[in-house]
Amino acid sequence: MRTVVATRSGFAAVPVVAIGAALGVVLLACASRYGYHRDELYFRVAGHHLAWGYVDQPPLTPVLARVGVAVFGDSALGLRVIPALVAACTVVVAGLLARELRSGRGGQVLAAAAVAVTAMILQAGHSLSTPTTDILLWLVIATILARLLAEENPRWFLPLGVVVGVAMLNKYTVLLLVVSVTIALGPVGPRAVLRSSWVAAGAVVALGVASPNLLWQWHHDFPMLSVASGIGGDDGVQNRLVLVPMQFLIVGPPMAVICAVGLHRLVRDPALGFARCLGLAYPMAVCLLLIVGGKFYYAFGLLAVLLVAGAQPVVDWARGRLRTGVVVAAVVLTGVVDGLLMLPLLPVESATVSNAVNPEQGAQIGWPELVAAVRVGWDAVPAVQRGTATIVTANYGEAGAIDRFGPEVDLPRAYSGHMSFYEWGPPPDSHTGPVLLVTGSDQHGLTRTFHGCRVVVSIDNGVGIDTDEQGGAVWLCDPTDLSWSRLWPTLRRFS
Structure with missing residues (x-):
């Protein structure tokens, strides 16, 4: 039986797409400064050795590196056109997710802008890396899942399985999202969707899409397990120590406030009862990362969901010129600070400070x-x-x-x-x-x-x-x- 929930509003396509396009322009304008990131130099070579798998990653990012070099040229700019486009698409999907979470046009616009200025999106959109595509796919999964749960239509598990499978061809951390949401569905529901045969069908589709890489790992004695063991072993203590505080920094302190509002909204708003599991999934993912010693940014996709969910209540609060100014100033300030820390905006001779905060600057x-x-x-x-x-x-x-x-x-x-x-x-x-x-x-x-x-x-x-x-x-x-x-x-x- 279909659950009656608040209806979706129209999509604020023009302003949301404009924000995504503006982000893409900024990223492309910075793309040729400094130089290649060390990982990009690695992906570039991996793209010349195309395979269904690599020791430390599935094949999607090396494929994107190969395409970027072939289409846009063998340069840092050539490799970074695709990340800029992916980041722009991520912003648009954030707006679509806001719509699925019953945000109006203002909430969709703020969601898109808030996601666009986060440190993690700027970093992932500037240089080609596995998080570049991972964040986009997590938000796509969250958008499909929100529609599935709102309509209680388990047929959505088929496209969900396709996207999960593609995400596994990029980075296995998508399993953190799948596990966290599945566990969260237990206490908060709706549990009925898990009893459908479409769940198994979606799982089969996901495994089918990811199977070439899984078979490659099997034939090579699962080297990813050795890599994961190194991350959780050699760096596990440090990863656990920085995990929680870095959750605030990768979105920026002002946006962290919106994330907190989003968590409260997902858990408490009756109109979003169908998406309550998305709110619970984030702390669940953080707990799992603390257990295994994973890196702080692995759960950013769910943190972005909270940011999207919190946009509409903030818009509702910002009635009047003063409060609107506060929200706009918070977004702009976050964008400026995160831009200086994540993007090569400073002259290379002056990058000492930004490199001290963000060593990925020096890696270029x-x-x-x-x-x-x-x-x-x-x-x-x-x-x-x-x-x-x-x-x-x-x-x-x-x-x-x-x-x-x-x-x-x-x-x-x-x-x-x-x-x-x-x-x-x-x-x-x-x-x-x-x-x-x-x-x-x-x-x-x-x-x-x-x-x-x-x-x-x-x-x-x-x-x-x-x-x-x-x-x-x-x-x-x-x-x-x-x-x-x-x-x-x-x-x-x-x-």
């Missing part, structure tokens, strides 16, 4: 300079030995930088045991010459693996910004005692 700085240092190291290799010499890096960012900028200075390819770069090795056993070792500030024990290593040149980004590579070195080491095929398994690293 100094890659051409690193490759120039590697070229100096390569020149130190005797010319007669260069044909059998090998470049090895400590992490995928360094290897990705050499792949991108190395050909411009006549460097050969680099090898690394980090994440999926391990799968793209080892060097040929015919490489019996010296080893040029590239390490950031953390050597990961590589200088103990190789022998006779001496520093040829230090790595300096030229602007004094603290990064993982700043203060590192290029080392010239003796030839290996073992063949590369035998040595390679000892260099594998999942973190």
Whole structure:
């Protein structure tokens, strides 16, 4: 029997789309500043090795990297057109979700604007990463789920299954959303939808869509479990300590107030009784992350749902010029502060402060300079030995930088045991010459693996910004005692 709930209002398409478009323009205007993010350099190479899976991720983000390079050019801008478009679409979906949660046109507009200025959306929309698409898909899932629960129409489980399956091809953390909502449906309902055979049908569809990647993981002994173990083990204590306070920072303190209002509305508003599970799912997800030691941003999709839900009560409160001004000022202030911290707006020489708060800023700085240092190291290799010499890096960012900028200075390819770069090795056993070792500030024990290593040149980004590579070195080491095929398994690293 269909439950009678408050009707949906019309969609505020023009202002909501305009906000999304404005966000996209801002992101594209910033896209060429600083340079590639280390993860983008990795995804770019992964896009040249297309597969149904990778050691640390499903295939969707590398596919987007491949498309971005092919369509928009092999540059930071080329890789970042798609994230900007995805962020713009995320804002529009936020407006649609607000409509499903019975917000009027004003509530939809505020929901779109509030989501657009959050630190997480700005970061994910600026550079290509797995959260880029993950946030959009979580909001799409929440929108479909809201319609399903409002109408108590279990046939919506089929499109829901499709989107969940696509989300699994991007990032497995969507299972956190599925588990949290399923658990929340138990105490607050509506439980009737779970008794439908359409639930099983949706699950089959989701698994069917994700099955190529799941099979890849199975055939490769589930390397994602090793990666997840590293996240929850090596960084688990730190992740738990910062999880709760970072929930406020990734939306901005003023928007956190709207999130609190949204949580209260979802739990207490009778007109949204059908969506109460979405409110309960967020604290459920945070608790699960505290248990497993997951990263603070994994639950941002549900935090964005609270932000969307809280927009309409704030609009209702902001009657009159003064209160409206307060709300507008809060959104604008959040956008300015988050923009300065998340986007490359400052001159690169002045990025020290923003980098101290957001190290992802520094992860975009100094890659051409690193490759120039590697070229100096390569020149130190005797010319007669260069044909059998090998470049090895400590992490995928360094290897990705050499792949991108190395050909411009006549460097050969680099090898690394980090994440999926391990799968793209080892060097040929015919490489019996010296080893040029590239390490950031953390050597990961590589200088103990190789022998006779001496520093040829230090790595300096030229602007004094603290990064993982700043203060590192290029080392010239003796030839290996073992063949590369035998040595390679000892260099594998999942973190």
